[in-house]
Amino acid sequence: MKIICDTHVHSDNSFDGNSSVFEICEAALDKGINTVIITDHMEAPEIRLGDRSVYGNAVKSITKSVADVEEVSEKFKGKVKLLKGMELGEPMHMPKMTGKALAIADFDFILASIHNLKDKEDFYYLDYNNENVDDLLSKYFEELLDTALNADFDSLAHLTYPLRYIYERTDIRPDLDNYSEIIDEIFLALIKRDKALEINTSGLFKEIKSTLPDINMVRRFKELGGKYVTIGSDAHNQKDLAKGVEQGIELAKTCGFNYYTVFEKRTPKYIEIWY
Ligand SMILES: [Zn+2]
Numbered sequence: 624m625k626i627i628c629d630t631h632v633h634s635d636n637s638f639d640g641n642s643s644v645f646e647i648c649e650a651a652l653d654k655g656i657n658t659v660i661i662t663d664h665m666e667a668p669e670i671r672l673g674d675r676s677v678y679g680n681a682v683k684s685i686t687k688s689v690a691d692v693e694e695v696s697e698k699f700k701g702k703v704k705l706l707k708g709m710e711l712g713e714p715m716h717m718p719k720m721t722g723k724a725l726a727i728a729d730f731d732f733i734l735a736s737i738h739n740l741k742d743k744e745d746f747y748y749l750d751y752n753n754e755n756v757d758d759l760l761s762k763y764f765e766e767l768l769d770t771a772l773n774a775d776f777d778s779l780a781h782l783t784y785p786l787r788y789i790y791e792r793t794d795i796r797p798d799l800d801n802y803s804e805i806i807d808e809i810f811l812a813l814i815k816r817d818k819a820l821e822i823n824t825s826g827l828f829k830e831i832k833s834t835l836p837d838i839n840m841v842r843r844f845k846e847l848g849g850k851y852v853t854i855g856s857d858a859h860n861q862k863d864l865a866k867g868v869e870q871g872i873e874l875a876k877t878c879g880f881n882y883y884t885v886f887e888k889r890t891p892k893y894i895e896i897w898y
C-alpha cells in the first residue's frame with residue numbers, strides 16, 4: 624500500500640514558515656498524505672537570547688508549535704496523523720541550551736541540523752566568493768560528526784546543506800569524494816547509535832537538483848549498514864507539503880531500502896516501500 628509521510632515540515636511557528644498547522648493538515652488531507660511531522664526551527668543556542676533572538680523567542684515558538692499540533696491533531700483524528708517534532712539546530716554548540724530545548728515537550732521526533740558553524744553565520748548568509756569553501760565544508764563535516772556521535776536526536780537533517788547555497792550562488796562544484804572518509808565516519812556513528820539519515824527532497828527543486836544528501840551518499844549509508852532513513856520535504860508552506868517525497872521514497876528503494884522510517888514517541892516505525 625502506498626503510504627506517504629512527510630517528516631520535515633515547518634509551520635508559521637518557524638520564523639521562515641508561512642502556513643498554520645491547520646492549513647498544513649488541510650493540505651495533507653487534500654494530497655493524501657498519511658502522516659505529517661511538524662518540525663519547527665529551534666536554533667538551540669538562540670535560547671539564551673530570549674526575545675532578543677533575530678529568529679524570535681525560540682522557547683515560545685516551539686511551545687506554540689507543540690500546542691498547535693496537539694489541538695489540530697484532534698480535529699484531523701483518523702484522517703491525518705500529525706506528530707510533534709522539532710528541527711534542533713546546532714545541538715552541540717551549547718549543550719545546556721539544547722537540554723532546555725529538548726525538555727520543552729514530549730516530542731515524537733528530533734531532527735538534528737547544522738545551519739551554521741561555531742562563530743559563523745548561517746550558510747544561507749555566507750558570501751562564498753570570499754570564503755574558503757573547502758575549509759568551510761571540512762568544518763561542517765567535523766561538526767556533523769560530533770553531532771552524530773554525541774547529540775540527542777533521531778535523524779540527521781539535510782546532510783550537505785551548504786551545497787544548496789554554493790550551487791545557487793557560485794560556479795564552485797565541490798568534489799565530495801574529498802570528504803568521503805569523514806562522511807563514512809558520520810554514517811558509521813549514525814548506524815552505531817541507531818539514528819536515521821534524512822533524505823531531504825527540497826534540493827530536487829533548487830539549483831543543485833538532487834536530494835540532500837544525494838543518491839550516492841544514501842547508497843553508501845546503506846552499504847555501511849544503515850537501517851533508518853526518514854524522508855522530508857522541508858516545506859515552509861502548505862503548497863510545498865510532501866513535495867518530492869515520493870521521489871525520495873523511490874530513491875531510498877533504489878539504494879536498497881525496502882522500508883523508510885517515521886518516528887513516533889522517539890521510536891522508529893518502518894513504513895514498507897511499495898515500489
Ligand atoms: Zn534546516
Ligand SMILES: [Zn+2]
Pocket residue numbers: 631633710857
Ligand atoms: Zn527545515
